[in-house]
Amino acid sequence: CDYDRPLMKTQVPGPRSQELTKQMGQIQNASAINFFCNYEESRGNYLVDVDGNRMLDVYTQISSIPIGYNHPALLKVISDPNNASAFVNRPALGILPPESFVDKLTQGLLTVAPSGLNRVQNMACGSCSNENAFKAMFIWYRNKERGHSTPSEEDLSSCMINQTPGCPELSILSFAGAFHGRTMGCLATTHSKPIHKLDVPSFDWPIARFPRLQYPLEEHVRENTQEEARCLEEVQDLIIKWRHKGRPVAGIVIEPIQAEGGDNHASADFFKNLRNIARKHGCAFHVDEVQTGGGATGKFWAHEHWGSDDPADIVSFSKKILTGGFYYRDELETDKPYRIFNTWMGDPSKNLLLAEVLNVIRQENLLAEVTRTGKALLSGLYELQAKYPAILSRARGQGTFCAIDVCKGTVRDSLILQARNKGVILGGCGDCSIRFRPALIFKEHHVHMFLNIFNDLLAAH
Amino acid sequence: CDYDRPLMKTQVPGPRSQELTKQMGQIQNASAINFFCNYEESRGNYLVDVDGNRMLDVYTQISSIPIGYNHPALLKVISDPNNASAFVNRPALGILPPESFVDKLTQGLLTVAPSGLNRVQNMACGSCSNENAFKAMFIWYRNKERGHSTPSEEDLSSCMINQTPGCPELSILSFAGAFHGRTMGCLATTHSKPIHKLDVPSFDWPIARFPRLQYPLEEHVRENTQEEARCLEEVQDLIIKWRHKGRPVAGIVIEPIQAEGGDNHASADFFKNLRNIARKHGCAFHVDEVQTGGGATGKFWAHEHWGSDDPADIVSFSKKILTGGFYYRDELETDKPYRIFNTWMGDPSKNLLLAEVLNVIRQENLLAEVTRTGKALLSGLYELQAKYPAILSRARGQGTFCAIDVCKGTVRDSLILQARNKGVILGGCGDCSIRFRPALIFKEHHVHMFLNIFNDLLAAH
Numbered sequence: 001c002d003y004d005r006p007l008m009k010t011q012v013p014g015p016r017s018q019e020l021t022k023q024m025g026q027i028q029n030a031s032a033i034n035f036f037c038n039y040e041e042s043r044g045n046y047l048v049d050v051d052g053n054r055m056l057d058v059y060t061q062i063s064s065i066p067i068g069y070n071h072p073a074l075l076k077v078i079s080d081p082n083n084a085s086a087f088v089n090r091p092a093l094g095i096l097p098p099e100s101f102v103d104k105l106t107q108g109l110l111t112v113a114p115s116g117l118n119r120v121q122n123m124a125c126g127s128c129s130n131e132n133a134f135k136a137m138f139i140w141y142r143n144k145e146r147g148h149s150t151p152s153e154e155d156l157s158s159c160m161i162n163q164t165p166g167c168p169e170l171s172i173l174s175f176a177g178a179f180h181g182r183t184m185g186c187l188a189t190t191h192s193k194p195i196h197k198l199d200v201p202s203f204d205w206p207i208a209r210f211p212r213l214q215y216p217l218e219e220h221v222r223e224n225t226q227e228e229a230r231c232l233e234e235v236q237d238l239i240i241k242w243r244h245k246g247r248p249v250a251g252i253v254i255e256p257i258q259a260e261g262g263d264n265h266a267s268a269d270f271f272k273n274l275r276n277i278a279r280k281h282g283c284a285f286h287v288d289e290v291q292t293g294g295g296a297t298g299k300f301w302a303h304e305h306w307g308s309d310d311p312a313d314i315v316s317f318s319k320k321i322l323t324g325g326f327y328y329r330d331e332l333e334t335d336k337p338y339r340i341f342n343t344w345m346g347d348p349s350k351n352l353l354l355a356e357v358l359n360v361i362r363q364e365n366l367l368a369e370v371t372r373t374g375k376a377l378l379s380g381l382y383e384l385q386a387k388y389p390a391i392l393s394r395a396r397g398q399g400t401f402c403a404i405d406v407c408k409g410t411v412r413d414s415l416i417l418q419a420r421n422k423g424v425i426l427g428g429c430g431d432c433s434i435r436f437r438p439a440l441i442f443k444e445h446h447v448h449m450f451l452n453i454f455n456d457l458l459a460a461h
Numbered sequence: 462c463d464y465d466r467p468l469m470k471t472q473v474p475g476p477r478s479q480e481l482t483k484q485m486g487q488i489q490n491a492s493a494i495n496f497f498c499n500y501e502e503s504r505g506n507y508l509v510d511v512d513g514n515r516m517l518d519v520y521t522q523i524s525s526i527p528i529g530y531n532h533p534a535l536l537k538v539i540s541d542p543n544n545a546s547a548f549v550n551r552p553a554l555g556i557l558p559p560e561s562f563v564d565k566l567t568q569g570l571l572t573v574a575p576s577g578l579n580r581v582q583n584m585a586c587g588s589c590s591n592e593n594a595f596k597a598m599f600i601w602y603r604n605k606e607r608g609h610s611t612p613s614e615e616d617l618s619s620c621m622i623n624q625t626p627g628c629p630e631l632s633i634l635s636f637a638g639a640f641h642g643r644t645m646g647c648l649a650t651t652h653s654k655p656i657h658k659l660d661v662p663s664f665d666w667p668i669a670r671f672p673r674l675q676y677p678l679e680e681h682v683r684e685n686t687q688e689e690a691r692c693l694e695e696v697q698d699l700i701i702k703w704r705h706k707g708r709p710v711a712g713i714v715i716e717p718i719q720a721e722g723g724d725n726h727a728s729a730d731f732f733k734n735l736r737n738i739a740r741k742h743g744c745a746f747h748v749d750e751v752q753t754g755g756g757a758t759g760k761f762w763a764h765e766h767w768g769s770d771d772p773a774d775i776v777s778f779s780k781k782i783l784t785g786g787f788y789y790r791d792e793l794e795t796d797k798p799y800r801i802f803n804t805w806m807g808d809p810s811k812n813l814l815l816a817e818v819l820n821v822i823r824q825e826n827l828l829a830e831v832t833r834t835g836k837a838l839l840s841g842l843y844e845l846q847a848k849y850p851a852i853l854s855r856a857r858g859q860g861t862f863c864a865i866d867v868c869k870g871t872v873r874d875s876l877i878l879q880a881r882n883k884g885v886i887l888g889g890c891g892d893c894s895i896r897f898r899p900a901l902i903f904k905e906h907h908v909h910m911f912l913n914i915f916n917d918l919l920a921a922h
């Protein structure tokens with residue numbers, strides 16, 4: 001169920017992709033389209049395009065394909081007539097769930113619940129997961145301020161017209177370089193690229209610096225420790241400043257690895273200290289695992305690398321998890337129905353597929369495989385950056401969730417295009433990084449295939 | 462493929478539903494759950510629960526089931542092996558669309574495009590549809606202000622920290638009683654119930670009164686005309702006031718029938734005048750058809766009842782359309798890639814199901830059927846309110862998208878519960894209304910079945 005190598009017939013995008021992109025341009029802005037795909041012919045780690053090109057996929061639909069294309073286990077789920085109803089009858093899950101849904105959660109999402117988080121709310125995508133996680137934190141914070149969960153008459157009437165105290169001036173603290181989604185609440189905590197935010201009204205919420213680590217880590221222990229300490233201090237300053245401003249910080253949101261923003265890592269200590277700062281100041285601590293979750297770091301959740309049994313108050317997820325949602329501690333439970341709610345609240349057919357993905361991860365021991373593959377990838381990247389120090393630097397990663405910096409953004413972009421024409425799909429992030437986001441079934445021989453192709457490109461550069 | 466009548470075995474929720482709800486309460490707030498469903502056994506207009514009760518469904522998962530449960534045409538889509546790939550390989554549609562996607566849009570969503578709106582953007586749910594429609598209006602408005610689409614250096618740097626001018630202080634004008642979703646941008650335009658908004662920070666955006674019509678319409682022509690004129694005047698005042706406040710109105714958003722807010726109607730003239738006011742003041746006009754779209758009013762879009770060939774700049778949809786998204790005029794096209802963007806941008810498997818729904822609507826002439834059924838429903842409601850004037854009033858509707866007011870909220874709630882125990886699922890909206898939201902396959906004999914059951918309840922009241 002996998003091809004053995006890339007097979008290129010045209011430059012990418014080829015003529016058929018170009019024609020379809022032109023047609024799509026008549027319907028909507030099509031300028032972000034890379035090429036059109038033949039998903040029927042795609043298999044495992046290989047994405048096939050409409051011009052018959054077959055490429056090794058190290059980007060996997062912005063990191064959202066867990067176990068490769070057309071995995072037989074997933075095809076079996078679709079072809080099982082017992083499952084048809086889940087695909088054609090999408091329920092309003094919050095009011096009329098299917099009989100099997102408690103089991104689906106218990107045997108699915110809850111089997112991979114982060115430590116200390118016993119509850120889970122289903123959602124549909126990363127944005128509604130984060131938006132509703134924010135709402136849960138705001139509700140929790142206000143009830144804490146009130147000392148009880150009964151709103152005043154003034155709360156009830158003022159919220160209907162968007163005014164305080166019913167719509168309070170609370171804030172979420174986020175980090176420069178962060179990406180948490182693009183609906184307006186999420187977008188106020190997203191700071192990775194101007195084009196995401198330009199022209200959209202936002203909230204006056206505090207933004208702290210994310211540590212900028214120097215590599216190799218072992219040669220910069222002191223600088224990096226100082227850098228992280230400075231960032232933590234800034235967080236505390238901002239919490240106090242925003243409290244004085246009358247916009248207290250209800251929650252802190254952070255990615256375990258800033259992905260869109262350039263694959264920025266920080267130490268386990270940084271995150272554990274941050275979690276303590278949140279607690280000390282009465283803010284909820286929300287770990288956004290939308291991109292990092294699902295096994296690519298070699299653990300199911302990236303925050304497991306911190307080694308904490310109390311990592312967070314809320315952990316949100318989507319992408320590789322196929323459904324969206326968030327785990328949360330008991331005390332973040334809302335006090336009344338219909339506060340965290342929308343029509344669909346996710347889609348049970350995605351929970352069905354997720355259950356199968358989790359089975360495959362266990363049966364094929366994929367987390368251990370990812371760890372092994374990731375080691376090969378990272379040491380390959382170390383070798384390349386040693387060989388081409390004028391072009392590559394700062395190789396870094398956990399599991400296969402790796403990245404490397406290129407000397408210039410334009411060189412990065414051109415390397416990605418060249419790699420594609422040689423049959424490897426890569427993604428960029430930040431100003432000048434390449435991010436590696438293969439599926440969990442990416443093996444060592446795929447690593448070597450990529451490294452050979454990439455090495456040739458660099459040699460010719 | 463439909464049952465012939467309700468069949469009740471227990472009170473609802475029955476013992477099995479109660480047990481499952483208790484279990485669900487261990488996992489998340491389960492207090493909005495009505496009962497658990499057996500979707501496999503549900504058919505057509507009948508929803509079957511886990512205690513074996515079979516109920517005529519006049520609420521259809523908050524108005525989101527277009528052609529009933531387990532429609533054979535949809536089951537066929539799932540069982541066709543050619544479609545399996547669409548269900549297991551969810552693409553990042555904005556960058557790597559499937560080969561068939563242009564055709565899917567051309568033969569699907571674009572065949573029902575509102576007049577004057579040639580372009581369509583796929584999305585996943587009502588909230589991301591509206592959030593992105595708002596963003597499109599903000600971007601359009603700012604480019605209009607600039608006179609070109611090139612942001613300044615200051616725009617680019619300030620937007621990264623949520624500040625003006627990059628994140629401008631623009632607003633969306635909405636209406637009291639409106640519902641446009643619950644993510645934070647949408648929520649700032651939602652004003653139907655406090656529990657949706659309480660404790661969530663919001664934007665200082667203008668909110669106009671929605672006309673409160675008196676019924677029967679033909680006896681209150683003058684009052685209603687005056688009422689609508691007053692509301693339109695307020696809109697103009699608010700636009701001017703917010704411009705002076707430094708928060709210009711970039712767009713006006715409105716439902717053709719306010720659904721959550723109590724099934725509030727206004728005349729075609731009201732909407733056409735409002736559209737003209739929007740144009741006169743340089744605001745975009747966004748018609749939110751998330752609940753009204755898809756045929757329930759007897760036309761595919763409720764705004765078609767206005768008889769305008771230039772009804773709106775943006776029309777958003779979801780629910781019965783199965784996919785989310787929005788249509789828009791050419792001039793609302795964004796100037797650059799990645800401005801209206803997220804990982805999934807919808808889900809092509811939903812477009813596949815939608816194509817089949819549109820086929821069924823055409824083949825079975827369902828819009829005409831809805832009109833006929835709706836007439837029977839509305840005249841039945843007129844009769845009931847004439848018979849029980851102390852309980853019922855203000856029967857109103859378009860197609861089967863009908864509602865009636867009950868003397869008190871508590872009486873309304875108890876009637877809904879009693880009806881359910883007699884085998885009819887109804888939904889409430891606003892303070893004291895019952896809303897009727899059957900599927901498009903609801904026929905006259907279903908109307909009579911409902912009216913008989915409802916009449917018995919009222920007689921016993």
Ligand code: FES
Pocket residue numbers: 124125126127128129183585586587588589590644
């Ligand atoms: S906001 Fe998540 S699916 Fe629409």
